[in-house]
Amino acid sequence: MNGDDACCEGALAAGCRFFAGYPITPATEVAERMSHRLPEVDGIFIQMEDEIASMAAILGGSWGGAKSMTSTSGPGFSLMMENIGLGICTETPCVVCNVQRAGPSTGLPTLVGQADMMQARWGSHGHYEIIALSPSSPQEMFDFTIEAFNLSEQYRLPVMIMADEVVGHMNERVVIPPADQIVTVERTAPTSDPAQYLPYQPDASGIAPMANFGDGYHMHVTGLTHDAKGYPTMTAEAQAWMVDRLIGKIRDNADKIISYDTMFLDDAEIVVAAYGISARSAKGAVLAGRQAGLKVGLVKLNTVWPFPEEFFSHLSTKVKALLMPEINMGQMVLELERLAQGRCQVVRITHPGGAIINPSTILAAIQDVFEETK
Amino acid sequence: MSARQNRDPEPLHPHDELLRTDRIPHIWCSGCGIGIVFGALMSAIKKSDIPLDDIAVVSGIGCTGRMAGYIALDSFHTTHGRAIPFATGLKLARPQGNVIVASGDGDLLAIGGNHFIHAARRNIDLTVVCVNNFNYGMTGGQLAPSTPFGAKTTTTPQGSPDEPFNFCSLAAACGAVYVARWTALHIRRVTTAIGEAMNKKGFSFVEILAPCPTAFGRRNKMRRALDLLNFYYDRSVVKHGVHPDEASLDFNQRLVVGKFVDRERPTYLDSYHMVHQREIGDWPTIEHYSTMLAKEKTEA
Numbered sequence: 001m002n003g004d005d006a007c008c009e010g011a012l013a014a015g016c017r018f019f020a021g022y023p024i025t026p027a028t029e030v031a032e033r034m035s036h037r038l039p040e041v042d043g044i045f046i047q048m049e050d051e052i053a054s055m056a057a058i059l060g061g062s063w064g065g066a067k068s069m070t071s072t073s074g075p076g077f078s079l080m081m082e083n084i085g086l087g088i089c090t091e092t093p094c095v096v097c098n099v100q101r102a103g104p105s106t107g108l109p110t111l112v113g114q115a116d117m118m119q120a121r122w123g124s125h126g127h128y129e130i131i132a133l134s135p136s137s138p139q140e141m142f143d144f145t146i147e148a149f150n151l152s153e154q155y156r157l158p159v160m161i162m163a164d165e166v167v168g169h170m171n172e173r174v175v176i177p178p179a180d181q182i183v184t185v186e187r188t189a190p191t192s193d194p195a196q197y198l199p200y201q202p203d204a205s206g207i208a209p210m211a212n213f214g215d216g217y218h219m220h221v222t223g224l225t226h227d228a229k230g231y232p233t234m235t236a237e238a239q240a241w242m243v244d245r246l247i248g249k250i251r252d253n254a255d256k257i258i259s260y261d262t263m264f265l266d267d268a269e270i271v272v273a274a275y276g277i278s279a280r281s282a283k284g285a286v287l288a289g290r291q292a293g294l295k296v297g298l299v300k301l302n303t304v305w306p307f308p309e310e311f312f313s314h315l316s317t318k319v320k321a322l323l324m325p326e327i328n329m330g331q332m333v334l335e336l337e338r339l340a341q342g343r344c345q346v347v348r349i350t351h352p353g354g355a356i357i358n359p360s361t362i363l364a365a366i367q368d369v370f371e372e373t374k
Numbered sequence: 375m376s377a378r379q380n381r382d383p384e385p386l387h388p389h390d391e392l393l394r395t396d397r398i399p400h401i402w403c404s405g406c407g408i409g410i411v412f413g414a415l416m417s418a419i420k421k422s423d424i425p426l427d428d429i430a431v432v433s434g435i436g437c438t439g440r441m442a443g444y445i446a447l448d449s450f451h452t453t454h455g456r457a458i459p460f461a462t463g464l465k466l467a468r469p470q471g472n473v474i475v476a477s478g479d480g481d482l483l484a485i486g487g488n489h490f491i492h493a494a495r496r497n498i499d500l501t502v503v504c505v506n507n508f509n510y511g512m513t514g515g516q517l518a519p520s521t522p523f524g525a526k527t528t529t530t531p532q533g534s535p536d537e538p539f540n541f542c543s544l545a546a547a548c549g550a551v552y553v554a555r556w557t558a559l560h561i562r563r564v565t566t567a568i569g570e571a572m573n574k575k576g577f578s579f580v581e582i583l584a585p586c587p588t589a590f591g592r593r594n595k596m597r598r599a600l601d602l603l604n605f606y607y608d609r610s611v612v613k614h615g616v617h618p619d620e621a622s623l624d625f626n627q628r629l630v631v632g633k634f635v636d637r638e639r640p641t642y643l644d645s646y647h648m649v650h651q652r653e654i655g656d657w658p659t660i661e662h663y664s665t666m667l668a669k670e671k672t673e674a
């Protein structure tokens with residue numbers, strides 16, 4: 001099946017029972033499949049009037065107790081930003097799948113891009129941390145969507161799946177394991193007496209238990225800066241407490257959240273780091289480089305946010321160069337540059353969008369760097 | 375310890391059970407109409423047979439939007455304009471819940487106008503309470519989609535050149551099943567209307583003409599709260615059942631109030647379940663969904 005379809009199946013396997021969306025290429029197939037799959041499992045699909053409404057609706061759906069999701073692409077992702085911030089601030093579990101096209105603006109609706117990576121991180125106003133995953137195949141669309149729901153339920157925030165047009169539309173075999181082999185995570189319900197319930201007071205896990213509408217807790221949920229009770233509190237102290245918590249719950253758990261795969265790192269002098277569809281091109285280039293006797297390795301990022309900071313800091317002391325191919329003019333590579341701090345060379349392999357980066361382009365860059373650093 | 379200890383305990387307000395008393399004092403100005411509507415909303419909730427755990431209040435942003443923050447129920451203060459789509463998700467995910475949207479005229483019908491018309495069209499089962507104070511109170515009194523032609527606001531200092539919406543007519547045209555308008559002085563009528571709207575299955579709309587002395591009255595020679603309150607009330611003419619298009623707001627002559635629409639129509643969820651649970655045939659040789667649902671009811 002194609003990646004968009006696999007994303008739906010992953011969502012259903014994770015327990016998604018509410019989807020609100022608005023059609024947009026190349027994410028439309030997600031909504032289309034959800035529209036016939038959700039009623040089969042007693043879930044609700046609704047096509048909203050725009051992406052602002054879609055995002056608002058899935059936040060409501062989540063507070064109504066349903067695991068909720070939407071999917072979109074560039075223009076729709078931009079429209080969702082304000083309510084993504086509401087989801088961050090109110091700590092609302094949900095999943096947003098962005099099947100990236102090339103931008104800015106309407107850009108290339110049917111062609112690939114990876115240029116929303118920084119928007120995913122900080123596209124909504126204010127300072128916060130997010131979790132974003134980047135699948136590179138239909139199988140990963142399935143697996144990572146389950147993971148996205150699990151992370152969103154565990155850490156209480158909107159989790160993004162930063163896919164792209166090629167992964168969304170590519171057809172490949174997807175293995176769907178039996179239901180009893182799929183691990184799903186549910187939000188922690190409060191156990192306290194409703195009169196004593198503090199909806200934003202973290203428990204021992206560092207995350208606050210979440211009551212749903214109808215559970216009898218009569219909680220207040222607001223996008224204003226709030227205290228542990230959920231009450232608006234217009235002070236710098238309350239702001240510090242809230243922002244520290246929103247950021248801390250991700251940063252403090254980064255080790256548990258971050259996932260990446262590596263190849264040939266033991267003796268690698270040059271390492272290609274990549275995510276999404278570009279990670280597949282990178283893998284082809286690295287394998288070809290090895291065949292040609294070059295000591296090149298690969299890091300495939302599964303989680304793109306939070307970024308594996310410690311890992312790359314350390315890696316930059318061991319290698320001559322880090323290369324990053326991505327279908328934008330240099331976004332995630334900024335993180336590599338920041339972390340390498342000049343300890344190794346950082347090479348950008350950029351593409352403005354509309355096509356994937358060929359393995360041969362990456363191989364040529366690898367060869368160039370080997371020549372230069374000889 | 376203070377002398378307070380020796381005094382009698384302060385008497386409970388009849389609505390204390392529904393109020394987040396630990397959040398009082400509230401932010402509303404003295405003479406504001408929002409408090410009256412809030413009181414009516416609480417009375418309506420109390421009078422209804424609906425278990426309190428099953429009621430949620432959703433607001434957008436604005437002075438009116440702060441209602442969600444003072445009611446001791448599951449309550450959601452969302453983003454400007456987006457209370458209705460948030461409430462849509464809440465309701466669809468938990469259909470047994472009774473979801474009330476309470477927000478301002480700007481929130482519901484300017485920035486949120488698109489959501490308003492589509493939720494009414496789909497007949498999402500929500501009760502939408504709109505405090506219409508003819509301006510943006512929260513931000514200091516700017517033009518709203520309700521501001522009457524010629525009225526002064528901070529962004530129409532020479533008087534508004536805009537034609538305002540007739541919210542009730544809009545709601546009705548979009549398919550709302552219950553539409554009523556009252557002024558903030560019609561306290562019992564407002565309470566009854568909100569109660570009826572809560573019990574009505576489908577998209578119900580209650581508009582309340584309310585004074586905002588601070589931001590609106592001040593710029594329109596009605597600085598005292600009572601001036602505006604009486605002005606709306608005195609000019610109001612009750613016309614139940616009149617076509618909402620005729621329910622006009624003519625500030626020189628009369629402000630038509632009353633219950634304009636009270637009708638039956640399948641809700642979004644009714645039709646959703648119908649199309650997914652049985653063969654409905656092929657469009658266009660198909661019965662209207664209302665007919666189909668009505669038949670199902672009589673057969674059952």
Ligand SMILES: Cc1ncc(C[n+]2csc(CCOP(=O)(O)OP(=O)(O)O)c2C)c(N)n1
Nearest residue numbers: 435436437438454478479480481510511512
């Ligand atoms: C996206 C966005 N734009 C603008 C604002 C600023 N803002 C806050 S409340 C408001 C208008 C509120 O007017 P209304 O809905 O009529 O409520 P009232 O205060 O009159 O009760 C505006 C423009 C905002 N919060 N969010």
Ligand code: SF4
Nearest residue numbers: 402403406437511586
């Ligand atoms: S500014 Fe107007 S609407 Fe806002 S609280 Fe004051 S009187 Fe009420």
Ligand SMILES: [Mg+2]
Nearest residue numbers: 478479509511
């Ligand atoms: Mg207003």
